[in-house]
Amino acid sequence: MKEKNKNSGGNGQIEDTVLKGTYKVKVGLAEMLKGGVIMDVVNAEQAKIAEDAGACAVMALERVPADIRRDGGVSRMSDPEMILKIMATVTIPVMAKARIGHFVEAQILESLGVDFIDESEVLTPADETNHIYKHDFKIPFVCGATNLGEALRRIGEGAAMIRTKGEAGTGNVVEAVRHIRTIVGHIKKLSVMGDDELMTEAKTMGAPYELIRWVAKNARLPVPNFSAGGIATPADAALVMQLGAEAVFVGSGIFKSGNPAKRAEAIVKAATHFRDAKILAEVSKGLGEAMVGINIDTLNANELLATRGW
Amino acid sequence: MSKKIGVLALQGDFEAHQRMLNKLSIENIAVRKAEQLEDLNGLIIPGGESTTLIKLLHAFDLADPIKEFYKMGKGFFGTCAGSILLAKEIENSDQFRFGFIDITVERNGYGRQVDSFEDDIHAKEFGKRPIHAIFIRAPKITACGKSVSVLAEKDNSILIAKEKNVLVSTFHPELTDDTRLHSYFIDKCI
Numbered sequence: 001m002k003e004k005n006k007n008s009g010g011n012g013q014i015e016d017t018v019l020k021g022t023y024k025v026k027v028g029l030a031e032m033l034k035g036g037v038i039m040d041v042v043n044a045e046q047a048k049i050a051e052d053a054g055a056c057a058v059m060a061l062e063r064v065p066a067d068i069r070r071d072g073g074v075s076r077m078s079d080p081e082m083i084l085k086i087m088a089t090v091t092i093p094v095m096a097k098a099r100i101g102h103f104v105e106a107q108i109l110e111s112l113g114v115d116f117i118d119e120s121e122v123l124t125p126a127d128e129t130n131h132i133y134k135h136d137f138k139i140p141f142v143c144g145a146t147n148l149g150e151a152l153r154r155i156g157e158g159a160a161m162i163r164t165k166g167e168a169g170t171g172n173v174v175e176a177v178r179h180i181r182t183i184v185g186h187i188k189k190l191s192v193m194g195d196d197e198l199m200t201e202a203k204t205m206g207a208p209y210e211l212i213r214w215v216a217k218n219a220r221l222p223v224p225n226f227s228a229g230g231i232a233t234p235a236d237a238a239l240v241m242q243l244g245a246e247a248v249f250v251g252s253g254i255f256k257s258g259n260p261a262k263r264a265e266a267i268v269k270a271a272t273h274f275r276d277a278k279i280l281a282e283v284s285k286g287l288g289e290a291m292v293g294i295n296i297d298t299l300n301a302n303e304l305l306a307t308r309g310w
Numbered sequence: 311m312s313k314k315i316g317v318l319a320l321q322g323d324f325e326a327h328q329r330m331l332n333k334l335s336i337e338n339i340a341v342r343k344a345e346q347l348e349d350l351n352g353l354i355i356p357g358g359e360s361t362t363l364i365k366l367l368h369a370f371d372l373a374d375p376i377k378e379f380y381k382m383g384k385g386f387f388g389t390c391a392g393s394i395l396l397a398k399e400i401e402n403s404d405q406f407r408f409g410f411i412d413i414t415v416e417r418n419g420y421g422r423q424v425d426s427f428e429d430d431i432h433a434k435e436f437g438k439r440p441i442h443a444i445f446i447r448a449p450k451i452t453a454c455g456k457s458v459s460v461l462a463e464k465d466n467s468i469l470i471a472k473e474k475n476v477l478v479s480t481f482h483p484e485l486t487d488d489t490r491l492h493s494y495f496i497d498k499c500i
Contacts, residue, residue, distance in 0.1 A: 017430045025426045028446040028485055032357050032390070035321040054365035056321055056358065091417060092359050093447065115423035115447070139424050265369075272320050272342060272366055 021138030026160035029093065029115065029140055030224040033057055033161075033247055037237065037268050038226075040064050040251040043082065044089040050254070053264035057093040057116070059249065060086040065122050065169025066252035066291065069303070074124045077105040080112055087114070095142070100309055101127025103136075110139050116161070117141045119154075121308035122168045122251075129310060134158030144228065146179045146306055148186030149205030152215070155223055156208040162221055164245070165306040166229015169252050171293030173236040175306055176229045177243065183225065184244040191219035229306070232257070232290050234270030234283050241274040258288030313500050316341040316350040320366040322358020322391060326484035330492045344375035352385030352475075352500045355392030357446065357482050360417070363391060364406045373406070380410050385475045385499035387492070393478035394449050401452065411476040412455030413468065419450025419480075431469055431481075433462035436490045443469065443481035451480060475499045 019025075036056025041047040047058050062078040063071065077098055087094045093115035098105035100119055105126075109117050119132050121144050131154065134141040140160035145151035151162045164183065166176030186205070190212065193201060198216055202209040214222055227245030231237055232253035240248060250267055257263045266283040273279040301307070315331055317324045319340035331338040331354075339346060341353065353376065355363070367373045380386065388396040397407055399414035420427070426447055430440035441462070451468035454460065461470035462479075470479045470491070477499050483491040 018427050019429070020425065020427045022428055024428055024444060024485070025423075025446065028444050028482060029423050029426065031323040031326060031482075031485060032359065032446055034323055034325070034358075035319070036359065036362055051361060052365075054321075054362045054369075056362045087422075092361060093423060110424070113422050113424050265365075268362070268365065269369055272370075276342075 023135070023158070023160065026140035027223050030142070030161035033093070033226075034224055035271055036247050037264070037271050038095065038247065038249045039254055039264060040249075041086065041255070044085045046255055046260070047086045047090045049261050050264055051090045051092050053261055054268035055092060055264065056247070057095055058086065058090060059095045059097065059118060059251070060114075061097055064252040064255060065305070066171070066256050067169075068122060069169040076123060077102070077109065080108065083109070083112055083114060087112070097123055098132070099123040100125040101130050101132060103132045106132050106137060106141075110137055115139065119143050119159075121165055121305045125308050131157050131310070142226070144306070144309060145183065147182045147205075148190075148215070149207040150309065151183055151221060151225075152205070152207035152211040155211060155221070159223065161224050161226060163226040163228040163249055164240070165309070166227070166231070167296055167299075168229045168305050170230050170296060171232040171253055171256070171291040172296055173230045173232070173239065174296055176227050176231060176240055179229070179306070180227050180240050180243045180245050183221075187215055187219060187221070190216040231267075232293065233287075234266045234280055237267050237270045238274040238280050241271060247271065253291055256291035258290075263287050263290075312337060313351045313496060314338065314349060315352050315354060315496070315500070316347060317354045317356060318363070318392075320358075320370070320372075321362045322356040323482070323484060324356045326482075327354045327356050327389075327492075330484050330489050333489050334493055334496065336496060343370065344372055347375055347379050350379075350384065352387065352495070353379060354495075355386065355388040355395050356484065357390035357392065360391040360394045361405065363395060367406070377408065380408070383475060385477075385495065386410055387477045387495040387499065389479050389482050389484060390446060390448055393451070393480055396476060396478055397451075398455075399453075411471065411473045411478055412458050413451045413471055413478065414453040415449040415451050417449050418447050419452070419467070420445060420448055423447055429464075431462050431464060433470055435461045436494065441483070441488060441490065442486055443479075443483070444485045445481045448480045451478070472498070
């Protein structure tokens with residue numbers, strides 16, 4: 001136990017009760033992003049448009065998922081110079097992506113001072129067995145999940161926020177809906193189970209027993225639960241939020257559309273009034289062309305990003 | 311008369327504030343539209359992103375009704391981003407603010423997320439037991455007018471301040487189980 005000094009009363013003395021990089025502080029930032037929209041941006045100009053439209057954070061990356069899909073090849077952490085430019089341009093939190101299991105990319109992003117790291121299936125995985133041990137870091141991580149077991153494994157490793165994976169870069173919300181329904185459904189099921197059933201449930205889901213118990217007792221995830229992957233319209237955002245997501249990530253959906261600034265603003269408004277159909281109708285008017293989108297069943301199994309992660 | 315409190319629910323951790331009010335058995339609602347202010351005794355502006363909150367305040371025509379609400383003598387409590395919105399001065403910024411409390415704030419005054427921290431702070435008004443304070447990309451209150459009471463400070467930064475019916479903290483009491491600040495707000499500002 002550290003010795004607690006009396007309040008220094010403004011003499012500039014550094015007190016040793018200060019704790020940085022704790023799990024509470026990490027989850028705290030995720031709490032602040034609730035009800036908001038986190039937007040993918042590839043340069044400072046887009047970051048500014050996103051901030052002006054009311055984004056609560058931006059995700060800095062070199063190519064949005066739709067382009068990653070088109071270009072193929074190995075997709076990696078973005079150029080630190082680009083990330084730093086975006087950090088210098090906006091006052092809202094800046095997130096950046098590291099490859100699954102690539103803890104050195106995460107170390108680099110941490111050293112840049114980004115506010116959140118997305119250990120993302122959108123990039124090419126660097127480890128096909130292990131994810132990053134996120135408790136080792138001072139900054140928070142968000143990870144994708146398709147079901148509750150996967151969400152709780154990531155939380156066990158130290159994730160401070162969970163998002164559905166959806167199917168990034170498709171502009172098709174069907175997978176995000178599947179994942180949020182699956183996660184929320186699992187949570188509901190746990191909440192009515194008896195204590196004697198939880199160990200087997202932990203075994204079946206491949207999730208840490210203590211977290212299974214926590215979810216069963218509290219009927220929610222221990223960290224904020226956001227949605228991502230295919231959200232392209234205000235109605236898509238409101239849909240996943242009515243299904244239980246607490247905020248949304250929009251990737252290709254904004255800057256691959258006809259009028260990014262207007263669409264971004266509309267999705268921000270939809271995230272606030274996600275239960276108000278009149279306002280949703282109002283903000284959905286005249287947004288111009290949405291991104292074209294891809295039907296998931298036309299993709300080959302090896303083109304699916306959501307299956308990355310273990 | 312029983313008190314009813316609104317929590318501005320445009321974006322941010324408004325549900326955490328509602329949890330605190332529920333713990334204190336105070337009737338409360340999430341405020342997204344101006345007409346919801348009508349029968350309230352006070353308004354909490356939660357943590358979140360101040361630029362997002364400002365955008366939405368204007369998009370949904372809430373700024374003027376909230377100013378009217380203030381003129382009626384209602385209570386206000388702002389945490390973190392909420393304290394920025396309620397402040398009179400924001401360093402190096404011309405962004406919108408209500409200016410209901412005569413303080414000067416510096417946005418992200420401690421740095422980025424990597425500098426976010428928890429700390430035990432002492433404030434006489436709230437008893438001997440320290441308040442466990444969680445600071446998330448927190449603003450710093452760097453100065454205040456004469457009519458402002460400083461309720462807690464540390465290292466030349468004001469952490470809790472009050473002027474008339476307006477209370478602010480730069481940290482997030484709503485992220486802990488400690489209801490003392492909310493209780494104080496209900497008792498002294500409403």
